Amino acid sequence: MGQPRHSFCIAGTQSGSGKTTLTLGLMAALRQRGLTVQPFKCGPDYIDAGHHRHAAGRISRNLDSWMMPPASIPATFQNACAGADVAVCEGVMGLFDGASSTELKGSTAEIALLTDMPVVLVVDARAMARSIAALVAGYVHFEKDLRVCGIIANRVGSEGHARILREALAAAGLPPLLGCLPRDEAFHMPERHLGLVADTEDAGVADRIETLATAVESAVDIDQLLECSRNLNTKKQAEVARSTVPVKLRMGLARDAAFYFYYEDNLDALRARGVELVEFSPLNDAALPEDLDGLYIGGGFPEQFSAELSSNIAMHAALRAFAESGRPIFAECGGYMYLCRSLELPDGNRLPMAGVLAADCVMRDKRQRLGYTKARSLQAGIFGSAGTNLRGHEFHWSEVVPDPGQTALFEVSDAHGRRQEQVGIQQGNTHASYFHPHFASNPAAVDAWVTALESD
Known part of the structure; x- marks a missing residue:
């Protein structure tokens, strides 16, 4: 190239x-x-x-x-x-x-x-x-x-x-x-x-x-x-090896006006390991695509589409059934909010959400987090053993309030190692938090995720 x-x-x-x-x-x-x-x-x-x-x-x-x-x-x-x-x-x-x-x-x-x-x-x-x-x-x-x-x-x-x-x-x-x-x-x-x-x-x-x-x-x-800006340099740059692994797994990817925050390189990393990404819309679809090995629900602004998301009760039931089947789900930021039981808007109106997680989400009147984030998994899960490290970022104005006794997903800190805090929820084989990881920070975590898809 x-x-x-x-x-x-x-x-x-x-x-x-x-x-x-x-x-x-x-x-x-x-x-x-x-x-x-x-x-x-x-x-x-x-x-x-x-x-x-x-x-x-x-x-x-x-x-x-x-x-x-x-x-x-x-x-x-x-x-x-x-x-x-x-x-x-x-x-x-x-x-x-x-x-x-x-x-x-x-x-x-x-x-x-x-x-x-x-x-x-x-x-x-x-x-x-x-x-x-x-x-x-x-x-x-x-x-x-x-x-x-x-x-x-x-x-x-x-x-x-x-x-x-x-x-x-x-x-x-x-x-x-x-x-x-x-x-x-x-x-x-x-x-x-x-x-x-x-x-x-x-x-x-x-x-x-x-x-x-x-x-x-x-x-x-x-x-x-x-x-x-004409490119005059002749230095040859390294080229990423493109895998030709045949498609062997199917992962549902939430993609519509409410959910669309994905790093394309993260999606490429999954494709390169034989994962077919099958898009679905939590806003508009009544059912999940067939024969899925896992789900990936990314970020976005679900609060802007809260009425539509709340009214799609068929999708809520499909997501709960998928979670109960034990197949892996990874949800980040907006996806985390959506998997909660409810979303409380700034006007105090509380709307039902998917109900996968034993938690509720509340919109706040000021930003809750913005910045680079280091995350370490607290127990074994889709990204590998406990202690798996990832880098990414967080940006959210809402707060998820889990029921007492829920298992946290990550211990996080900022780019400078400050703000030690346990965040997110690992409930069965559902993994959710506000953290947006970039998988280039730890490619082995993607390998582990694919292994988790194969075993369920």
Whole structure:
């Protein structure tokens, strides 16, 4: 597999600089030019990656050097780029922000270095003139091995403002100003919590991305961007061996507007071990697919579809029967919430859910958890023996309240080893928690899961 002809990482000086707006606009504009675009997202975020799929027409992949072994990232990147003309990666937070205050670990900069991608730096240039040169110089020279190939200024007030910014960068011998996006409310994407409203809930996502593509095509010198991001290095990257194991197992995968948070690399890891993923909809289906060896119910926002999920009592009965059969179930975050007996909404209304777990879920008025997570299994289960370690993240506004005496699934801590806490529920062969694992952190856990599917 070869490198794409062009690749670049869109980074911001800080969160809120406009990198998602520029990323979606550039992906869509490049696609409209007839190029095959492979999208990526730095960090653990699922929501931006969902919007990437609309803009680029291909599934976005997460690249995270804290959850994933750094040595695995070049091959993951290269394999995902098969057949693509250009790779576009959206950064996370500011360029050098990550899991550490003193190192590159988990940052956009580390991903750019690991994948040999040049950086396009997005600067919020409101009320800024020559100071843009001082700001950009700091980012350009902070990490000597990192290459910043160009600057895009966001929220620029006028052509005169753009001229000042361009001249300031040129006079300082800094990377060129590739374009300026004006302030425009039409570029605003609906937001919730700490990010965008999910693409599955945004009826206007296609129109907004088309608007962004038109604006970016007009405001950014895409030809210059493609030239400065042309892949010139000849270093051969390692390639992940693709298994040709024949399909031998069938796993039900919950996938609809309420459940869609999955790392595509996790799904690929299961497929590579002979697992066929058979999609079903807890929102719309009355029964599970036939002849399943296990279930995987991922994250999402079930609270946004609570009435529909609650009313589908046929699916509740099917899930309870499946759990009672002893076949393995793994549910994370939104799936964990859904398997509870009930979900209490912010207005105090309590709705029945699937009733698989001896627990109830309550929506809270503030975020309960956000961040990287280390997890250690507390007893033998689908991921292997007690003491199995995984890395991932958590992000939730709800709280699951188990009945007394329930068996916890994981002991967790944050990226720095703090916050020792037992979480989740292991009830029979059902394993559920808020923790989103990335299986690249421990491939042996996937092997164990497949073994558990074979034995039940």
